[in-house]
Amino acid sequence: MNGVAWIIVVCEIAFWVVIALGLAARYLLRLSKLGMTLLALTPLIDLILLAVTGWDLYHGAQATTAHGIAAVYIGVSIAYGKRMIAWADSRFRYYVAKQGEKPSKLYGYAYSRDYLKGWVLHLLAYAIGCGLLLAMVYMVQDSSRTEALNQIISLWSVVLGIDLVIAVSYLVWPPKAPGEKQSS
Structure with missing residues (x-):
């Protein structure tokens, strides 16, 4: 793995560590201001990743899949960040802090609607990530050095399309609760 790939791994781990520390401070230590401060640091992790990736490419590095994944990670983190933190918050509150429901x-259709909302967030992540990928391609201005970035855009476009098909299928055939009779 190259240096940028390691930075992505470190940033992903840091993202979840900061969230865990923020939730622990909030619920276990009852330090809600510290908890919110830690949770508010998550965008800083994205900025560090963006700066490292841009610096590496600007200084002549060949764009790799790792550079592209950095853009994907940032897009996903920005689009899904609030939802991921809310998901972690509700589970931490119930399973660790033994609070709440x-x-x-x-x-059913509640799941279908939620999945469709998730697809809209996927579309937002795609727009942000592809915008960053295209900005990197523009910054480098050498198609031989940015082929990996264009491949990621192509692959992500296919994944986004497949996710849309899945979202629509759930609208047509919403998942049933366990024990609920399936209609034919």
């Missing part, structure tokens, strides 16, 4: 599972 057990997070419920969705079924």
